[in-house]
Amino acid sequence: MSEGSESAALAELAKRRGFFFGSSEAYGGVGGFYTYGPQGAALKSNVEEAWRDRFAVQEGNLEIEAPTIMPEPVFEASGHLDGFDDMLVECAECGESHRADHLIEDNSDLEDAETLSPEEAAEKISELGLVCPSCGAELAGQEVTDFNLMFETNIGPGSTTPGYLRPETAQGIFVEFPRIKAYARNSLPFGVTQIGSAYRNEISPRKNIVRTREFTQAELEQFVDPERDEPDLSSVEDVEVLLYPITEQEKDDGDYVTTTIGEAVEEGVIANGWIGYYLGIAQEWYEHVGVDMDRFRFRQHLPGERAHYAADCWDAESEIDGDWIEIAGFAYRGDYDLSKHGEHADDDFTIFQQYDEPKTVERAVVDPDMATLGPEFGAKAADVADALEALAASDPEAFESDEVTVEVDGEVITVETDIANFSVETQTEAGEHVTPHVVEPSFGIDRTVYTLLAHAYETDEVDGEARSFLSLSPAVAPTNVGVFPLVSNVDELVDLSDDIAAELRAAGFAVVYDDSGSIGRRYRRQDEVGTPFCVTIDRDGIEGDGPTTVTIRERDTGRQVRIPADSLVETLVGLRAGTTAFDEVVDAYEAVEA
Known part of the structure; x- marks a missing residue:
């Protein structure tokens, strides 16, 4: 779908009045990069400051600023190296690359083409008879492949230390959790915010500053104990919201649900109280900065588009030119991120939660005989011992026979139970180590700026003369x-x-x-x-x-x-x-x- 009149008028105004324009145009420009002019830089800065005030200052959260380049092991642990992909289809005639799911969505009624596999996307392209937007050649029969969106670089001379420009600001918070938790006095719940640049090597940037290769995120990672911590919904329970849940999206005649945060959480439409809390805050904040609330909704992710680690996810979406664009995401990420970094990094990504009163518990423990394991398993002996300890904690009954088996680096190893020295001990514990769960409100600042401009753009007539003006909120006006x-x-x-x-x-x-x-x-x-x-x-x-x-x-x-x-x-x-x-x-x- 081509950009509509609203977007075209906005792009013209943005360039003429110094809000934003394509960068490096003196050298021909490059897609997906924009420079904010004097008006746009001021507007963007005001939006960032308004977000900081509401989500960091008023919530009593911490704020950090992490580097935008991080070493490769960070993204191995987070899963970005293996799974941060979009679907690419290349035109055989002109060689231009296009994002397959966008082509399908722009030329059909399918709204969630990103949930398709590459093979299914290729079949859909053939079925719809899609052609290359650049040269008009047929795309039927062209392979659809996964394309990793991260920008790669080298840290220092040579190529011995590969790194990547961060694709999201969140990993900077997760990686520094072992130190940040001390600033929070090792006490849950607490939140950490960050506003900064992120980078994605988009296949086909489009819609001005809506989909770019460098953009600004404002993210909050709320760390909670899933067994103990519940949000206080009293301040947002009466906030009215327009919801588009999965149940309505899957109906042929599905419609929006107008309700309050309190009712939506109580009825299970919003399954998680923390998600509900931040949807309520976001609703009020977006209204404060000037989003047209008649062109705003919260849409729940369908199962196929939800990240594998997210138990639930909602997007804040704004309508521009008849299209709905995501401007923020609210995800319950569980303990995925901290557990992954805990497995890969050499630090502690847990928090010790003290019990109200000490507890006496029975613990299955092992004390492997390293004098026997060492000669038998060599360099793997320590890993075998660790595997035995983990097995004792998860499945004590496995030690009831004469032999016990564990898996180390994909190899099944059998150990005599006597060598493991298994026993059940009575212990008094003052508390336990908890891997916090994460609730993440993630805001796209550039998309918010674009929404504010689009929703504020108006025309009228004054003294017989046509006038165009931006009805921006005084809270963010440049x-x-x-x-x-x-x-x-x-x-x-x-x-x-x-x-x-x-x-x-x-x-x-x-x-x-x-x-x-x-x-x-x-x-x-x-x-x-x-x-x-x-x-x-x-x-x-x-x-x-x-x-x-x-x-x-x-x-x-x-x-x-x-x-x-x-x-x-x-x-x-x-x-x-x-x-x-x-x-x-x-x-x-x-x-x-x-």
Whole structure:
């Protein structure tokens, strides 16, 4: 499906007004990489800061910043080397590569083509008679293969230390868990956040900054004890959400479920309380930053598209040009990540949870006779001993016969039970080592930025003239206030405008100062980049015996109100924070006819 009018208009505005544009265009450019211009960089930074405030600061979570390049063993342990693939089909005529599942979805009613195997995808391409989007050649009969999305590099000179650009920020948190847990006082539950770049060598980047090869993630890894820790849902239980669960997706006439977080968790529509908690927080946060909630939903992953380690997963999705795009994922990852790193790394990825009172328990233990195992099994003796210890813990009854078998590196080894020195001991334990489970809300910052721009883009008519503007939330708008002297040849007006701009900047506002062109043109320029308020300094405000006044103009309606200059900062602080509505300002002061 080609990009619709909304995306095309947005791309034109983004390039012209400095939100984002293709990078390295002076050298022909390269797909999947974008540069954020002055407006876009500011908007993106504000979105990141709003996320940090809500998911790190207000939740009392830790924040780290890990390297974007990590050594190969990290991704061997995490499974990315073997399973981080997309389906690729190459055109035999022009040699262009395309993502097979996207071709199928764009040309059929199938919404989850990524769940197909490569063989099934090839059959579907033939069945649909798909052709190469680049040259029009038939793709029927072309092999569909798995393509690993990670960027490979070498660390240091030569190729002795291979590394990869991280495909997600999460692994930086998991790898550093043994140290981070100490900062959390070895006490569950706790959360760790990270905002940073991730890299995926996408087969076919598309939709501007929606699918790129370098992007920014904001991720939270919530570590919990699955037996003890439950979230407090009281703050989100009444939050209304629009859900698209598996049960509805699988129906021919399936529909959305409008409910509250509390009801959805209680009824099992959302199976995990932690997932429900973060869906509730996300719903309120997306509304705060300006997502159109009439074009927003939470969709549950179908079994075939859910990661193998995830017990449940929901996506936050926004609608743009009739398509739904994923802008965040909420997954219950279990203990998969920490267990994998615990197996491969030389450190402890558990937390010691102390019991309320010591417990007396019976433990099956072995004390292998290494004097016998050593000569018999050589270098494998220590591994055999470890395997015997693991077997005693998992299956004590295996030691009831004269011989016991264990598997070491795929080899089945038989050991006499007497050599294992098996016994059952009574022990008093103060606690146990727990491998925490992980709940992961993962937000795509670039996709959120794109959603905000698309949902904020509006057109209307002012004084008989067409106007396009961005109705961005004051919480994230790249510029907060425009300051305009009505004319630039009156020193008193210019000096007051300079003072007001400086005062607003000192109060933490992003201010643009503009004295060029007609006041109407200046308003239009700021409307188009989403500046929510403009302050104009005119002769009426400095003449007479009363206090100095200025006008504030609100972007979306174009309404203006005259207020004392001394009240300007306080008023704008309330407007930006949302604690004051513009209607209240109009009621309190003098409305101005433009």
